[in-house]
Amino acid sequence: MTAHNFQLVLDDINDAIRPLLGKEGQVASYIPALARVPAQQFGIALRTRDGQEAASGDAAVPFSIQSMSKVFTLTLAMKHLGEHLWERIGREPSGNPFNSLVQLEQERGKPRNPFINAGAIAVADRLVTQGNAKADILALVSSLCGEAVQIDAEVAQSEADTGFRNAALANFMKSFASLDNDVATVLDVYFAQCSIRMNCEQVARAAAYLCRDGRHPRTNAPVVSERLTRRINSLMLTCGTYDAAGEFAFRIGLPCKSGVGGGIVAVVPDQLTLCVWSPALDATGNSLLGMKALEMFAGQTGMSVF
Ligand code: GLN
Numbered sequence: 206m207t208a209h210n211f212q213l214v215l216d217d218i219n220d221a222i223r224p225l226l227g228k229e230g231q232v233a234s235y236i237p238a239l240a241r242v243p244a245q246q247f248g249i250a251l252r253t254r255d256g257q258e259a260a261s262g263d264a265a266v267p268f269s270i271q272s273m274s275k276v277f278t279l280t281l282a283m284k285h286l287g288e289h290l291w292e293r294i295g296r297e298p299s300g301n302p303f304n305s306l307v308q309l310e311q312e313r314g315k316p317r318n319p320f321i322n323a324g325a326i327a328v329a330d331r332l333v334t335q336g337n338a339k340a341d342i343l344a345l346v347s348s349l350c351g352e353a354v355q356i357d358a359e360v361a362q363s364e365a366d367t368g369f370r371n372a373a374l375a376n377f378m379k380s381f382a383s384l385d386n387d388v389a390t391v392l393d394v395y396f397a398q399c400s401i402r403m404n405c406e407q408v409a410r411a412a413a414y415l416c417r418d419g420r421h422p423r424t425n426a427p428v429v430s431e432r433l434t435r436r437i438n439s440l441m442l443t444c445g446t447y448d449a450a451g452e453f454a455f456r457i458g459l460p461c462k463s464g465v466g467g468g469i470v471a472v473v474p475d476q477l478t479l480c481v482w483s484p485a486l487d488a489t490g491n492s493l494l495g496m497k498a499l500e501m502f503a504g505q506t507g508m509s510v511f
Contacts (some may be wrong), residue, residue, distance in 0.1 A: 206506065208257040211477075215249050218501045222247045222483070222494050223262070230485030230493035238363035239269060240333075242466070244485045249409035249498055250405035251479040254417050262406040268482055269360050271464030272303065273408065274398040276445075277327040277346050280437060282319075282328045284429050285335050293331075293383050294324050296440060301489055303447045304370045306377065314381025318444040320462065322395075323374045329394040330384040338394045346401065349411040351423055354403055361400035368396060391444040399464070406482035408470050415441075415460070415472045438472055442510065449496075451491040457499045458509035467492040471499055473508045 206214075226245040234240040248263035282290050299317040301308050309316060309323050316324035332338035339356070347353045364371075374397075375388045382389055403411070413422035419434035420427055429437070441460035446453045446469075453461050460472045467484035469492055479502065483494040503509055 206387055208253070208259055211251060211253070211257070211259040212261070214502065214505050215251065215259050218249055218498050219247065219261040221496055221501060225483055225497070226483070227485070227496055230487055231483045232467070233486055233490070236360070236363050236367060236465070238357075238360045239466060239484075242268070242447065242484045244483075247481075247483040247498070248405040248479045249479070250409040251477050252409040252413050252422070253477045254413075254475060256422065257404065258409070259405050263482070266482075267402040267404045268468060268484070269357060269399070269464070270401045270403050270408065270468055271399045271466040272320065272325070273462050273464040273468050274342070275320050275328070276412065276437065276462045276470065278325065278328050278332060278342060278398055279319045279440070280429055280433075281341060281345060282331050282335075283338070283433050286331055290331065292326075294319050294327050296444075297434065298443050298450050300448055304374070306370070306373060309374060312399050314378045316378075316384040318440065320440065320444045321447065322371055323378065326371065326375050326391060326395050327378060327383060330386050330391045333386045333390055333394055339397050342394075342500050343401070345428075346403075346411055349414065349422060350403070350407040350427070351410065352407065353399055354407065356397045356506035357400045357402045359394040361396045363397060364396040365392070368392065371395065371402065399404070405468070405480040405482050408468060409478050412470045412472065412478040412480070415478055416474055416476055416478050418475075435474075438474055441472065446491050447489055449487075449491050453491075453496070456496070457503050458511045459503060460501070460510070463495070464489050467495060469495040469499060474510060476508065
């Protein structure tokens with residue numbers, strides 16, 4: 206498809222979604238700084254493997270990327286730790302909410318996968334051991350999207366003030382000696398990564414290596430190997446949207462990673478990356494209209510990994 210045709214598809218989706226804004230779903234309220242975000246917003250942007258871009262709606266409005274950041278931290282950890290990463294983190298879908306404690310106890314402090322909160326906190330711990338985690342994450346994401354991205358200090362503080370479940374998960378892992386570093390240090394990194402602000406256009410660009418065999422969207426240098434890229438995409442498909450991963454595979458059929466800021470990034474391997482954003486969430490913490498928009502995109506373009 207040409208850039209012009211993609212633009213028509215995105216405009217069509219934007220036209221269909223806008224009348225639905227504000228009708229269903231809830232903005233994440235457990236993080237007070239996110240509860241203040243107006244629900245009636247929708248953006249969509251894509252970037253093709255060869256760098257053509259298209260966008261519609263509120264695609265240039267920045268939002269909190271939240272758990273979409275877990276794709277970038279996983280990328281850094283897989284690159285630096287290789288197979289050792291999997292000594293402390295599993296690779297199976299959890300079938301449980303993203304912040305669930307139950308499974309972590311049953312499985313003796315080993316998170317099911319790197320995308321549930323416990324798994325991402327364990328990844329953050331490994332990045333703290335490896336280097337200057339916050340700076341490394343910001344450097345990677347800024348380089349990928351070609352602009353300096355920032356942490357929203359107000360959101361990070363709001364998460365720190367109310368992150369009781371994340372503190373419980375981290376302390377619980379620490380009790381099994383599954384974290385190398387202090388709980389407070391690890392959570393500080395985790396809250397910072399979740400509080401990065403980006404817009405749909407930037408996210409579609411930053412994720413582009415996932416549709417280009419791991420190659421950097423601007424420099425073409427390998428960000429990660431082709432093999433690791435395939436593995437990241439497989440984890441996004443099976444675990445990226447928590448206990449809705451089966452529903453996403455069924456309705457959309459693409460590797461996706463969501464965040465409670467209302468963003469979802471999707472990958473069409475070898476073809477393009479796509480980011481949708483609308484703040485109102487469903488009960489599984491995934492953007493309700495974002496999911497609908499991705500379903501329309503997959504339906505209209507026929508793009509799917511299946
Ligand atoms: N910062 C959020 C949390 O830890 C991220 C969750 C999400 O986006 N699913 O609860």
